[in-house]
Amino acid sequence: MDKTAGxxxxxxxxxxxxxxxxxxxxxxxNGHPYVREEIRAKVAASIEALGYSPSSIxxxxxxxxxxxxxVIVSDITASFFSTxxxxxxxxxxxxxxxxxxxNIAEDPEKELRxxxxxxxxxxxxxxxMHEPTTAAIRRYAAxxxxxxxxxxxxxxxxxxxxxxxxxxxxxxxxxxxxxxxxHRAIALIGGDCERLTTARMxxxxxxxxxxxKGIEADPALVKVGDFKTQDxxxxxxxxxxxxxxxxxxxxxxDDMAAGAMNRVMDEGLRxxxxxxxxxxxxxxxxxxxxxxxxxxxxxxxxxxxxxxxSLIRGIEGDRPSTEGIILRHRIVERASxxxxx
Amino acid sequence: MDKTAGxxxxxxxxxxxxxxxxxxxxxxxNGHPYVREEIRAKVAASIEALGYSPSSIxxxxxxxxxxxxxVIVSDITASFFSTxxxxxxxxxxxxxxxxxxxNIAEDPEKELRxxxxxxxxxxxxxxxMHEPTTAAIRRYAAxxxxxxxxxxxxxxxxxxxxxxxxxxxxxxxxxxxxxxxxHRAIALIGGDCERLTTARMxxxxxxxxxxxKGIEADPALVKVGDFKTQDxxxxxxxxxxxxxxxxxxxxxxDDMAAGAMNRVMDEGLRxxxxxxxxxxxxxxxxxxxxxxxxxxxxxxxxxxxxxxxSLIRGIEGDRPSTEGIILRHRIVERASxxxxx
Numbered sequence: 001m002d003k004t005a006g007x008x009x010x011x012x013x014x015x016x017x018x019x020x021x022x023x024x025x026x027x028x029x030n031g032h033p034y035v036r037e038e039i040r041a042k043v044a045a046s047i048e049a050l051g052y053s054p055s056s057i058x059x060x061x062x063x064x065x066x067x068x069x070x071v072i073v074s075d076i077t078a079s080f081f082s083t084x085x086x087x088x089x090x091x092x093x094x095x096x097x098x099x100x101x102x103n104i105a106e107d108p109e110k111e112l113r114x115x116x117x118x119x120x121x122x123x124x125x126x127x128x129m130h131e132p133t134t135a136a137i138r139r140y141a142a143x144x145x146x147x148x149x150x151x152x153x154x155x156x157x158x159x160x161x162x163x164x165x166x167x168x169x170x171x172x173x174x175x176x177x178x179x180x181x182x183h184r185a186i187a188l189i190g191g192d193c194e195r196l197t198t199a200r201m202x203x204x205x206x207x208x209x210x211x212x213k214g215i216e217a218d219p220a221l222v223k224v225g226d227f228k229t230q231d232x233x234x235x236x237x238x239x240x241x242x243x244x245x246x247x248x249x250x251x252x253x254d255d256m257a258a259g260a261m262n263r264v265m266d267e268g269l270r271x272x273x274x275x276x277x278x279x280x281x282x283x284x285x286x287x288x289x290x291x292x293x294x295x296x297x298x299x300x301x302x303x304x305x306x307x308x309x310s311l312i313r314g315i316e317g318d319r320p321s322t323e324g325i326i327l328r329h330r331i332v333e334r335a336s337x338x339x340x341x
Numbered sequence: 342m343d344k345t346a347g348x349x350x351x352x353x354x355x356x357x358x359x360x361x362x363x364x365x366x367x368x369x370x371n372g373h374p375y376v377r378e379e380i381r382a383k384v385a386a387s388i389e390a391l392g393y394s395p396s397s398i399x400x401x402x403x404x405x406x407x408x409x410x411x412v413i414v415s416d417i418t419a420s421f422f423s424t425x426x427x428x429x430x431x432x433x434x435x436x437x438x439x440x441x442x443x444n445i446a447e448d449p450e451k452e453l454r455x456x457x458x459x460x461x462x463x464x465x466x467x468x469x470m471h472e473p474t475t476a477a478i479r480r481y482a483a484x485x486x487x488x489x490x491x492x493x494x495x496x497x498x499x500x501x502x503x504x505x506x507x508x509x510x511x512x513x514x515x516x517x518x519x520x521x522x523x524h525r526a527i528a529l530i531g532g533d534c535e536r537l538t539t540a541r542m543x544x545x546x547x548x549x550x551x552x553x554k555g556i557e558a559d560p561a562l563v564k565v566g567d568f569k570t571q572d573x574x575x576x577x578x579x580x581x582x583x584x585x586x587x588x589x590x591x592x593x594x595d596d597m598a599a600g601a602m603n604r605v606m607d608e609g610l611r612x613x614x615x616x617x618x619x620x621x622x623x624x625x626x627x628x629x630x631x632x633x634x635x636x637x638x639x640x641x642x643x644x645x646x647x648x649x650x651s652l653i654r655g656i657e658g659d660r661p662s663t664e665g666i667i668l669r670h671r672i673v674e675r676a677s678x679x680x681x682x
Contacts, residue, residue, distance in 0.1 A: 022367075023363060023364050023367065026363075026364065026367035026368075026370075027367075076423060076426050076427065076430070076442070077423045082417060083418060085418070085444070086417065086418040086446070089444050089446050090446070093448070098443065098451070098454060098455065098458060099443070100441040100442065100443060101417070101441065101442040101444075102440070102441060102442075103426070103440070105427070105430050110439070113439060114439065117409070117439060121462050229625070258629055259629070261631075262629065265631050284418065285629075288570055288600070288603065288630075289629075289630070289631075290602075290606050
């Protein structure tokens with residue numbers, strides 16, 4: 001009769017079944033480097049045969065990693081991130097990976113904490129959708145020994161594979177589009193160019209478009225927000241009080257564009273008849289507002305799936321690519337922008 | 342001279358420093374039940390003193406749990422969940438816990454997988470915001486040995502502490518509000534009452550309100566969706582073709598209400614002049630639409646913080662409460678509902 005029947009098998013049962021010492025089993029479970037591969041296999045087979053159920057942590061120690069992908073986002077409540085998390089989830093799931101999401105929520109110290117957490121739980125790979133980053137984080141990421149992909153962000157100094165659009169050209173195209181509709185007082189509701197490379201690139205593209213059209217940049221028409229609806233609403237209030245009032249506003253997220261649009265309508269003006277509003281992202285929100293947002297389409301489903309594929313190539317041992325993948329953006333015309341009256 | 346200087350201390354260094362065998366250290370790391378507490382403390386002290394850095398997994402084995410809270414949601418892209426995740430994050434963070442979010446994404450098999458994953462990584466506690474649940478999940482949850490709180494959901498057969506509003510009364514109040522505005526053809530865009538207790542309770546409340554007002558329930562005015570914007574849009578299309586056409590629509594999520602509102606406007610009708618639309622949740626989206634949604638306010642910030650507090654009480658060893666906490670809802674009047682013309 002099997003001595004282990006009716007109770008949970010213990011580590012010593014595994015040891016005796018594999019014909020090795022408890023110390024050896026423990027070494028296998030702890031990923032000790034000096035265990036021969038055949039011993040490792042024998043122990044794994046005994047674990048399997050006995051139905052020994054160490055925690056999945058212990059199992060992941062045997063396999064040296066899990067089928068988990070850790071995802072770090074700036075703001076889980078933003079429509080861009082909730083949309084792209086849906087596409088990452090789908091792509092990861094199709095490849096047999098589960099995702100765990102952690103949220104920086106404006107607290108940069110959390111990023112290092114989550115990276116360490118993910119390393120500790122031996123995730124197979126990490127997707128970072130967040131910038132900026134600190135020197136401590138850069139050093140840690142470089143030493144972490146876990147495949148990492150940066151998606152929709154450009155944390156300075158990280159040389160990991162990345163997936164982005166060309167943010168400078170995208171913003172250039174958006175501002176050129178508004179100028180092409182006859183607008184000259186084109187405001188920007190942007191982000192902090194000092195902290196965020198992506199925000200600076202978009203600002204540069206906006207400036208380049210204005211310069212090409214011979215429009216002098218007016219600092220009073222540039223507002224800095226943090227990509228949330230409330231910011232768009234508040235900053236649009238300031239823009240309505242500038243003189244001359246802008247006839248078009250380019251907001252660097254759909255959330256800020258939606259907030260700006262609401263402010264315009266709440267003050268009794270019309271979008272787009274009185275003021276054109278353009279967004280950025282083409283998140284799920286962009287087609288939900290009325291008027292629906294004219295915006296810069298980021299290929300969110302592709303960004304998600306390509307980030308996952310690139311990460312899995314790294315996980316499966318292909319030499320980590322350091323290339324930066326640039327996907328194509330395009331302008332999506334909906335109903336929030338019109339020719340200047 | 343310290344023999345361990347200049348290299349990473351190994352498990353045998355810890356053993357020799359603590360005056361115990363490697364097997365004993367390994368037992369401590371593996372949470373073996375027969376290690377005396379003083380030995381455990383001695384080993385932990387040596388780990389600390391040497392700066393031995395087992396993975397944080399190993400450290401969590403010493404401590405027997407982590408400072409992680411696992412959160413399981415139905416749909417990370419829904420505005421209700423992205424709003425409440427923000428509040429859970431904030432409450433958990435204030436107590437020193439990090440949260441990891443996993444997303445069921447319509448795939449019920451994922452729930453068991455994530456529960457096992459969370460158990461394996463020794464999270465301190467789990468918040469489940471998802472129903473329905475299967476017999477396998479109920480059995481697993483009952484045996485998991487980790488504090489668990491159910492939030493904004495009523496998975497049948499789970500007797501864990503829960504945090505909800507009174508969904509029946511909330512829907513009763515909403516339908517009564519619409520009836521009070523003179524509407525009699527009040528449609529419901531609901532959820533699957535067979536699968537979802539919450540959807541059934543809200544349906545019951547809607548029916549009770551109609552009955553009290555002497556309004557005969559018309560099955561043609563009840564549509565079943567899955568809480569997403571697209572469903573609201575599509576089902577509203579069907580409702581616009583029913584005869585008689587409803588003059589008011591009560592949607593069981595703000596997302597579906599926003600979709601329904603867009604459909605009405607896209608077909609050239611006005612909200613609320615031609616059709617009143619009422620939502621449910623008071624998620625961030627509710628005040629972002631124009632007209633802004635009249636809706637059932639769920640106290641989302643409180644649901645998040647009370648779920649976290651209740652969970653932490655369980656984690657800190659208070660006898661797990663089996664009480665169901667019911668928080669107060671209220672009707673928030675904005676601009677999407679009007680008196681019947």
